[in-house]
Amino acid sequence: MTNKYYEFFCPVKVIAGKAALEHIPYELSGLGAQRPMIITDKGVRAAGLLEPVVAACEESDLEIVCIYDDVPPDSSTGVVRDIAKVYRSEKCDSIIAVGGGSAIDTAKAVNILVSEGGDDISEYAGAGVLKRALKPFFVVPTTAGTGSEVTAVAVIADTEKSVKLPFTSSFLLPNAAIIDPRMTLTLPPHITAATAMDAMTHATEAFTCMAKNPLSDAYATAAVKKISSSLLSVMDNPKDADGRLELAQASTMAGIAFSNSMVGLVHALGHATGAICHLPHGLCMSLYLPYVLEYNLESIRAPLSDLLLYLEGPEAYAATPANRRAEASIAAIRRLRDALYKHCKLPRTLKETGKVDESQLDAIAALALDDGSIMFNPREASLEDAQAILRKAWA
């Protein structure tokens, strides 16, 4: 008998499709919430994405009590404290996050403070600290990438100690994720591409790393298929609402997959690169994905071969000899990156970003070895291995 064992958990209600936003008032009232606060950022507000949310609520006589729109890209303990202060002084009773991973992670942390009390979010850092449900919490993702709406994690920077604090608890999960195609129509090409590659990486790592399991596999493969078949058509036609919805759903599915089976070395390197060079997370994923797959190749040949079916479709899969499918999967991901480079100059190498100096590679490698994601990578990466991958990704 095999020793295989796994756990799978996703209690988030998913509300997806046309006029999904209009379900928010009903869902809030079902939890007895009447005074929601919206947490978002300036970019999302400027894109006009709050109007449909607010209108949907007001039409049902649900008043949005206040809107905090100043979430920065790397949210910090100070920002969380400020938002919690506003929440309390306005006597809010629930939170709606509208935005990408940055706004969502911030809102998760705010929910800890306003539910558990206190001003210092760092007291709640770590795993398993929370013991009970938090305030009603809804997430409206506006990027199709992080899958944060279905993950039990938030990362917040402690700017005084200059460390990143991780928060892990199933109580961070929202009561519902509202996926409305209107919310991603305005995503600029560069962010569309980078965040979609984040989702692609979530699915690919979930499917090839050590904690893969049959349930997360189902979500991962479905996500890969949706991204492969919709991303380039959305790049050609950004107003394609059906394609946008496909990407948004894929992102949520990839989020469900990786929150149950974890990610690997692409994320370890990506987190380190984000911390040192301040590149967007999705871009880092796109930079490293093919190189890490090549590094892991002999340990992941079987699942990577299977992935070809979802990346390229049944004809290409059938036409490729079984012993070449894993390599063909990597080639397909490279072609996708080349196409994205053509569309919006999404960099394919560290050098192409223009924001990384070759002298930083060793520091990135060292930091990556301390990242939690490295644990689930199928190969035991040493410092030298990480350095070698970075050199390949350099140019």
Add this chain to the structure above:
Amino acid sequence: MLARRMQPMAFQARRLYVELMFQVMGNALQAISEIDSTVREEAKSLPEGFLFEMMVMPNGAKLIIEHLGEGRFRYHRGQAPRPVDLSIKFKHIAHAFLVLSFQEKTSVAFANDRMLVDGDISYAIRMTRVLNRLEAFILPRLIAERAIKEYPKNLHLPEKVLNAARIYLKVATQFVETVVA
């Protein structure tokens, strides 16, 4: 406590085995940190006086190791002198047994949700790498390959250091044979 009355031998053997393995690992970890530069390099960035614990929930056997600085470890028998900084907790003795009898890799056990980390995850990752290297040292190669992700290329330890650990281990493996059979 019904099960314990029904299969007293098997339960006791498993518990004894886990306790014994923790002792083997504790002693070996201390010895290896004095000799192996790779382990020391890995351990160096842990704070001085850092206390690491591996334990079986809720109140079972424990392995407690202190980082003395410069990558050297000391094995503490019995209780920790102060609250530990990092604890890796097996959710059940059965899971500890799977890992400590080398039927399941430490990283797989993490992946399979068999244990929890209480403390800084980056330290947990360092300690997992140290434990992997320890297993590569003290286990016969065939078993080590099953227990860790990749067999390291640079294992050069004086035989006599290993002998002590291997003698313990022999006793331990006899337990495995009794219990697994």
